[in-house]
Structure formats: C-alpha cells, structure tokens
Amino acid sequence: MQVTESIIMVIYLVVLTIIGIYFYRRARQSESDYFTAGQSINTFVGAFAIFAAVASSSSLLGAVGSGVALGVPYFFTYAFGVIAIMPFAMFLISGQIRRSGVKTVPEFFNQRFGSSVQIVAAVIVCVGMTFYMVPQLTASGIIGSYVLGIDYTTAVIVLGLGFTLYAALGGMWAITYTDLIQGIIMIVGIVILALAILMNHNGIGALIGDALSTDPEFGDITQPWMSYFGLFIAFLWFGIISPSVVMRNFASKSPRIARRTSMWACLIYLTLFVSGFIVTSAGASLGIIDTLDNTDMIFVSVIDHYLPAILGGIMLAGLLAAIMSSADAMLLAISAAIAHDIYKGYINKQASERFVTGLGLIIMILASVVGVIIAIDPPGLIAIMVGWVGGFLLSSFGFPIVLGIWWSRANTQGALAGMLSGAITFVILITSGVLPTNAEPIIAAPISLFLMIVVSLMTSPPPKEKQDLVEFYHTHLEDTN
Amino acid sequence: MASRSKLKDPGLILMIFLVLYALLVFVWWPADVYVYGISLVGWLMFAGLFFWFLLAIVYVIWIEKIEDRNNS
Numbered sequence: 014m015q016v017t018e019s020i021i022m023v024i025y026l027v028v029l030t031i032i033g034i035y036f037y038r039r040a041r042q043s044e045s046d047y048f049t050a051g052q053s054i055n056t057f058v059g060a061f062a063i064f065a066a067v068a069s070s071s072s073l074l075g076a077v078g079s080g081v082a083l084g085v086p087y088f089f090t091y092a093f094g095v096i097a098i099m100p101f102a103m104f105l106i107s108g109q110i111r112r113s114g115v116k117t118v119p120e121f122f123n124q125r126f127g128s129s130v131q132i133v134a135a136v137i138v139c140v141g142m143t144f145y146m147v148p149q150l151t152a153s154g155i156i157g158s159y160v161l162g163i164d165y166t167t168a169v170i171v172l173g174l175g176f177t178l179y180a181a182l183g184g185m186w187a188i189t190y191t192d193l194i195q196g197i198i199m200i201v202g203i204v205i206l207a208l209a210i211l212m213n214h215n216g217i218g219a220l221i222g223d224a225l226s227t228d229p230e231f232g233d234i235t236q237p238w239m240s241y242f243g244l245f246i247a248f249l250w251f252g253i254i255s256p257s258v259v260m261r262n263f264a265s266k267s268p269r270i271a272r273r274t275s276m277w278a279c280l281i282y283l284t285l286f287v288s289g290f291i292v293t294s295a296g297a298s299l300g301i302i303d304t305l306d307n308t309d310m311i312f313v314s315v316i317d318h319y320l321p322a323i324l325g326g327i328m329l330a331g332l333l334a335a336i337m338s339s340a341d342a343m344l345l346a347i348s349a350a351i352a353h354d355i356y357k358g359y360i361n362k363q364a365s366e367r368f369v370t371g372l373g374l375i376i377m378i379l380a381s382v383v384g385v386i387i388a389i390d391p392p393g394l395i396a397i398m399v400g401w402v403g404g405f406l407l408s409s410f411g412f413p414i415v416l417g418i419w420w421s422r423a424n425t426q427g428a429l430a431g432m433l434s435g436a437i438t439f440v441i442l443i444t445s446g447v448l449p450t451n452a453e454p455i456i457a458a459p460i461s462l463f464l465m466i467v468v469s470l471m472t473s474p475p476p477k478e479k480q481d482l483v484e485f486y487h488t489h490l491e492d493t494n
Numbered sequence: 495m496a497s498r499s500k501l502k503d504p505g506l507i508l509m510i511f512l513v514l515y516a517l518l519v520f521v522w523w524p525a526d527v528y529v530y531g532i533s534l535v536g537w538l539m540f541a542g543l544f545f546w547f548l549l550a551i552v553y554v555i556w557i558e559k560i561e562d563r564n565n566s
Contacts, residue, residue, distance in 0.1 A: 086536035093519070093539035100550040101512060104505035108557075218530070225531040232532030234525040241535075242520055249516075269561070272554050279550045283543055290540070419500065487500055 018160045021326030022333065029194070029337075030179060056270050060277035061196030063099070064285075073203070073289070073332055074152050075395035078309035080293035081302050082394075084235045085224075087244075088293045091396065092286035094248025099279040102252030103272060109418045109486035111268055117346070118410070119354040125417040125482060126428040128359065133432055135350040137409045139380070141402055142343040142350075146173075146384030148398040149340040151391040152309065156333055159313050160326075169388050172333070173340075177381035180341035195334030200281055202328040207288035209319045210295040217291070224297035231297045236449065243452035247403035253414055254406040255346075295319065309395045340381075347380045348373035393450075400451040401443065408435035408457035412465050420469075421483040427469025435461030504556040508549050515545055 076095075080088025115121045119138060123131035150173045157168030214220035224231045234241070296302070296311040299318060305311060312332070316325045352373035357364050364372075392398065413431050416423040438457040442448055448456065474480070500506065519538045527534040 084533075086533050086539070089536045089539035093516075093542050096543045097512060097516075097546045100546050100553060101509070103550065103553055104509040104512070108505070221530055221532065232528060232530075232536065234533050234535055238520075238523060245516070245520070269558065272557060276550045276554045279547050283547050286543060487503070 015160050015162070015322065015326075017322035018326035018329055021323065022160055022330050025330040025334070026175070029334075032194075056273045056277065058193050059270065059274035060281060061193045063274060063278040064196045064200075064281040073199070073285075074155070074309045074312045075148065075399060076286070077289055077293045077296055077312045077315070078307075079394060079396035080289075081228075081296040081311045082308045084233045085231055085290070085293055085297070086234050087236065087241070088290065090241045090244050091248065092289070094245040095251070096279060096282050096286060097249050098252035099275045099282070101249055103275050105415055106253055106418055107271060107275065108268055110414075111271060112486050112488065113482075117349045117354055118414070119350055120358075122413065122417070122428070123354070123358070125479065126413070126423075126425045130413070130425060130428045130432065131354060131358065133429065134410065134413075135354045137406070137432070137436055138350040139347050141406045141409075142347045143380045143383050144387070144405075145343050145399070145402040146340055146381060147388045147391060148395040148402075149336045149343070150384050150388035151398070152395055153333060153336045153340075154388065155307060155310055156313065156329055156336075159310070160329055166389050170385055173381055173385040173388070176337040176340060177344060177377060179337075180344045180377060195331065195338045196281065198327065198331035198334055200284060202324075202331040203285055203288040203292065205324060206316060206320060206328060207291040209324075210291050210315070213319060214295070214298070217294075220291065220294045220298065224294040227300040228297045228302075231294075237452070239452035239455060240449040243404065243449075243455050244400050246458070247400050247407055247451065247454050250407040250411050251403050254403070254410040340384075344377040344380060345373075348376045351376045397450055401453075404451060404454040404457070405436065405439050405443075407454045408439040408461055411435070411458055412462040416462075416465055416469075418483065418486055421480040422469055422474055423465065424469050424472055424475040424479075426472045427465045427467075430468040431461040431465025434464045504553055504560070508553050508556075512546070512549060515542055 076088055076091040079091065110121060113121055113124055115124055119131045119134040122134045150169050153172040153176075154165045154169035157163065157172045158165045161168060163171075211217060211220065214223055221232075292312065292315055295318075296315050299311075299314060301314060302308060302311055305314070313329070316328050320328060352369050356372055357369050393401075409432050412435070413423075413428045416431075417428065435457050438460050439453050442453040442456060519535065519542065522538075524534040524538075529537050
C-alpha cells in the first residue's frame with residue numbers, strides 16, 4: 014500500500030463528495046438543472062468541464078499505454094483524432110444543435126426525425142455508454158489496486174460504486190463543478206510530470222534517444238494502416254456522436270460562450286497530449302512494458318519512477334478524477350436517455366420532475382453495476398475499448414446527426430436505416446474479427462451514410478415543417494446573444 | 495429564416511481544411527521516412543495537433559465577426 018498516495022486520494026474524494034452534497038439540493042430543483050446545469054456554465058468552468066469529460070481515463074492511461082506498447086505513432090494517432098474533436102464538432106454541429114434547444118441527443122432525433130428514431134437512439138446510447146463505463150472502471154481498478162494495495166476486482170467494485178453514487182446525487186451541477194477541479198489537477202499534474210521527466214533526461218532529444226535505445230521500434234508504424242485510420246476517425250467524431258460531450262455543450266450560458274469554451278478546451282487538450290508524448294517516451298525508456306500485467310499500468314509506473322510520493326499522489330488523484338468525470342458524464346447520458354427520453358417522453362408524460370430525476374438515479378446505479386461486472390474481466394486494452402465505443406457510436410449516430418442538421422431531404426426512414434445498419438454492421442464486424450482492431454467504422458460508417466441517403470431519396474420527403482427546421486438550425490449565426 | 499447560404503458557413507469551409515490535412519497524412523503515409531528516429535507519419539500528426547487548435551481559433555474569431563456585423 015502506498016500510504017502518502019492513499020491519504021491524498023482519500024482527502025480528494027472526501028472534498029469531491031462534499032461538493033456533490035452541496036449541489037444535491039440545487040440539482041433536484043428541476044430537470045434542466047439536473048441534466049444540463051441550468052444552462053448557466055461560464056467559459057472557464059465549461060472549458061475544463063468539456064476537457065475533463067472528453068479526457069477519459071484512456072486519454073491519460075490508455076494513450077500512453079498504447080503508445081509504449083505499439084509505438085509512438087499510435088499515440089500520435091490517438092492525439093490527432095482527439096484534439097480534432099472540438100473543432101470538428103464546432104464546425105459541423107455545435108451551433109446548430111444548440112439552436113435546436115434540445116437537452117439530449119435522442120431528443121434531437123425526436124425533434125428532427127420523430128419518436129421511432131429517438132427510441133432507437135436512446136437504446137444505442139444506453140448500450141454504448143454502459144460499455145464505455147468498462148475502460149473507465151478498468152482504469153480505476155488499476156490505480157486503486159496500486160495505491161490501496163488491494164486486489165483489482167475489489168478496487169473496481171469499491172471505486173466504481175463510490176463514484177457512481179456521487180454522480181447520481183448531484184447531476185450535471187455537481188459533475189460540472191467538480192470537473193473544474195479534476196481538469197485543473199489533471200493538466201497541472203501531467204505538465205509537472207513532463208517537466209520532471211525532461212529534467213531527468215536532459216531535454217527532449219536525449220529522452221527520445223533513450224526511448225529508442227531501449228525500444229528500437231518505438232518510432233515505428235507497427236500496426237496495419239486501417240488500425241490507425243479507424244482509430245483516428247472514431248475519435249475525430251467523438252464530439253459529435255458522444256452524448257456525454259454534446260450535453261456539455263448545452264450547459265453553456267450562450268452560443269458565444271459555448272464556442273469559446275470548446276476552443277479553450279482544445280488548447281487544454283493540446284497541452285495534455287504534448288505532455289503525454291513526453292510521458293510516453295519516458296515509459297518506453299523505462300524498458301519495463303513486458304514485465305507489466307497490464308500495459309496500461311505503464312503510466313502509473315512513470316509517475317512512480319519520476320515523481321516524489323506527494324506529487325505522485327496528487328497525479329494519481331488527477332487520474333482517478335479523469336475517470337470519475339468521464340464515467341459520471343456517461344452515467345448522466347444513460348440516465349437522461351431512459352428517464353428523460355423514454356420514460357417521460359412515452360411512458361408517463363405527466364411524471365413529476367422530481368420523479369424523473371429519482372428514476373435517473375436508479376438507472377445510473379444499475380448501469381454502473383453492469384459496467385463493474387464486465388470490467389472485472391476487461392475484454393481489451395483501455396485505448397482499444399474506447400476506440401470500440403467511439404466506432405460504435407460513429408457508425409450508428411454520425412451520419413444521422415450530421416445529415417439531420419445539414420440535409421433537409423433526410424427523413425425518418427433514412428435515419429432509421431442509417432442508424433440501424435451502422436450499428437448492426439459494426440457489431441457483426443467486431444464479433445467476426447475480420448478487420449484489424451478499431452478499423453470497424455471504416456466499413457460500418459460509410460454503409461450507414463449510403464443507406465441513409467438512398468433510403469431517404471427512395472421514400473417521400475419529410476414534411477415541410479421538418480425541412481424548415483433544418484433552415485432554422487442554420488440561423489444560429491443570427492442568434493447573437 | 496436563414497439568410498446565409500449553408501455553403502458559406504465558416505464551419506463547413508474550415509472543415510474542408512481539416513479534411514485536407516487529414517487526407518495529406520493518411521494518403522501520403524510516409525511510414526518509412528524517419529526524422530529523429532520517429533516515423534514521419536507521427537511527426538505529421540504531431541504538427542496536426544497545432545493545426546487543429548489554429549482552426550478552432552480561426553472559427554471562433556470568424557463567427558464572432560459575423561455576429562458583430564449582424565448586430566451593427
């Protein structure tokens with residue numbers, strides 16, 4: 014057991030719980046407060062909130078672990094896709110989807126395509142986000158078992174249920190404000206770690222030299238081209254297809270703040286990954302990757318090797334923070350999909366807001382239990398599991414969202430065909446294993462695009478009010494508040 | 495209703511730049527060219543990280559200029 018690290022982590026989690034309780038009463042005031050923090054988050058808080066939601070455990074542990082195991086170009090591919098998330102989402106959907114005034118991704122599908130598409134989307138959100146809990150829980154288990162000296166399974170169960178309870182209590186208010194703290198710890202922590210590594214190795218040139226002398230393949234392309242390309246597009250689209258990220262966009266005070274928030278989040282991300290490059294090189298220079306039970310542990314080994322215990326404890330708390338904020342945002346997306354979109358939307362339209370948020374709480378706990386059960390024996394590396402979730406959501410939602418916003422001729426039948434064909438093709442490809450890992454969306458997403466266009470054109474156009482809706486989304490530039 | 499053409503949307507225009515750079519990397523794919531021991535593919539992606547941030551800045555400034563013009 015690492016005593017100093019344990020103490021810091023416990024203090025950290027206690028502080029977060031106090032914040033969660035503080036926001037609990039506020040969050041239960043209304044559904045808008047619970048799911049989107051009452052649309053009143055400012056630029057500074059929002060930038061760290063988006064950053065912390067997107068910077069899942071895989072951003073830190075997974076990207077570094079995969080970079081050390083598969084060569085640094087794999088790490089760069091990860092970064093190349095992830096940093097493009099913010100600009101890509103801003104360019105294509107952020108202003109328009111905010112203009113639509115909806116609260117969740119399935120709600121957008123309802124507005125644009127009707128209830129059938131909304132229900133299918135809500136189911137896909139639940140499946141995707143529940144599976145997305147798995148890499149988060151895997152990472153929390155790795156850190157927890159290292160710091161607390163307990164076995165991995167116990168760490169997954171204790172930490173998983175602990176932060177789920179926290180997320181369930183506070184909704185988006187608590188999540189957004191604790192994200193501010195988590196985001197700052199993550200970014201400051203990794204910059205300090207990178208500086209410590211550079212001082213230890215006398216600069217970046219010497220560090221890369223050390224990494225290459227330990228592992229001559231460190232700079233090589235070690236995987237098939239399709240693996241890199243598939244990973245890149247899965248992350249590139251993540252801001253568009255991930256309900257947890259899109260919901261952050263709705264929490265800003267105004268469109269102008271939402272855009273600036275995304276821009277600053279992009280800079281924070283850039284800093285994270287430039288520092289991550291240094292951490293990856295340091296991980297390779299240690300030459301211990303083959304001795305680890307789990308490749309993703311390399312990040313923790315780098316912290317242990319280069320930082321004193323107190324700083325290491327803060328950094329590990331930051332890592333746990335990254336996991337917690339991502340998992341919390343996912344849980345919120347799952348609970349919004351069922352409680353808000355399906356239950357209130359179709360089953361009981363008269364349900365009180367208090368009941369809907371209470372139902373959301375129960376659903377969060379159920380989803381986390383499923384996630385914990387799968388994470389006890391995780392099916393792959395963290396980076397690869399995150400790539401699967403990104404690929405699945407891209408294949409299902411990518412084109413129905415983008416064409417829904419940009420193409421007035423897209424109709425309900427087309428959206429259903431695109432969504433279902435993308436999701437089913439992805440599942441077939443991943444279970445059959447015919448493609449290199451993470452390459453599935455290269456096939457599944459174009460099938461979704463093709464079928465959505467063809468089916469839309471072969472069936473009758475959407476009613477005039479739906480076509481007008483597309484024009485309305487694009488009046489976001491006239492919305493100047 | 496919309497007074498602007500969707501084709502003139504700064505987002506769409508900047509997205510073309512984003513796609514062109516990504517195409518440059520993935521079509522050219524100079525995997526066997528090494529700079530400081532790391533494949534040029536990796537360095538092109540590393541440079542791309544800064545290019546993405548630059549595009550985000552250009553977008554925010556561009557849209558705010560359009561909004562200010564609409565306001566005045």
